[in-house]
Amino acid sequence: MAASYELKASARDRVGKGAARALRREGLLPAVIYGDKQPALPIAVPIKETTLTLHKGGFMTHIGVIEVDGKKHQVIAKDYQLHPVRDDILHVDFLRIGKDTTLTVEVPVHFLNEEICPGIKKGGVLNIVRHTVELIVPANAIPEALEIDLAKSQPGDALKISNVTLPANVHPTITDRDFTIATIAAPAGVQEKDDTEEEGEEED
Template sequence: MSDDFKLNAMVRNDMGKGASRRLRREANLVPAIIYGGKNAPENISIASNELEHALQNEAFYSHIITISVDGNDQDVILKDLQRHPSKTVVIHADFLRVSKTQKLHTKVPLHYINEDICVGVKMGGGIISHNMTELDISCLPADLPEYIEVDVSAVDIGGVLHISDIALPSGVESVELSHGAEHDQPIFTINKPKAAVEETTDEEAADKGDNEETSEE
């Protein structure tokens, strides 16, 4: 992992919606919580500008984060983020403690590469469809990838890639596939261009009409 993220936080003692609103409006702080592991949940607050800056980096969402709570460092991952319904302002964040010796369950982004030279697009004018943009994975914190690359250069029109087609990094497992082969969902497809679909439909309709005329004769 190429980025190191560290946030500074303070213990938050005032609870309730009114207290949270005052934190955001008057102190420019975001209320948050750290939970999981053997320790009790901790209510904390983080400087809004510090958190917003970190959130601009995609890696922050799938990375081990160090939160320093009044000088006490804890390793966590971001589990949930709540934003204002009509603004981009973060109103609450949830962080989960992680242990170096215990596997964690989280989502990581899928980065599709070589779409511009994909056979189905370049040669057949196919239309790309991303069925999944992130993947549920299980791994030790040390093996957590920022993202997973999926090479789609060889996919032709009508072709479909499934979870099982992803080359997962060492130590990383798909949560879906751990439940059985029937959970091997499609992640990427190349569909026929609209004109080709309409042409096929017209041909099928014509063939049906010919068959009906033949049966009447």
């Protein structure tokens, strides 16, 4: 996967609240790069560029490159802290990506052909149970989204993880059941009719 962003950074010697405040006054943000069996590397990244990258979306699922004093590190953001009142970004933890790194990430679900879905055309409603699915993935092959095709879905259908074609070496963190991602809820009138018919059959 190509890097979705690149940031220039500098190594920082001082840590702590006082040093962090001094950095922010200079337009810089304290951060750290860790992982891949290497020592943690405290760095300072530009606040403006990092904030823009965060608000673009996919910050926690897209691989980026951070250049520290001329050396490039392939990373993914694992955590960040925001100011409790202003929502300014205060600190970022970046995980260093190696060739064998695997990650646990939340990947969004996209529904295709909703406009021609038979179940919806018959008055059913798409009821989304999970907007994202937690996956274990190779760091260099994170899916942008999982896709579920609704072209043949009927009222009452349950759309499960087994309905999704997962890329190679990508697995859901839930492995003990075929969990539901969405359902096509039947129209209320149809549901009431089905209930009435069942009651009639029981009386017979």
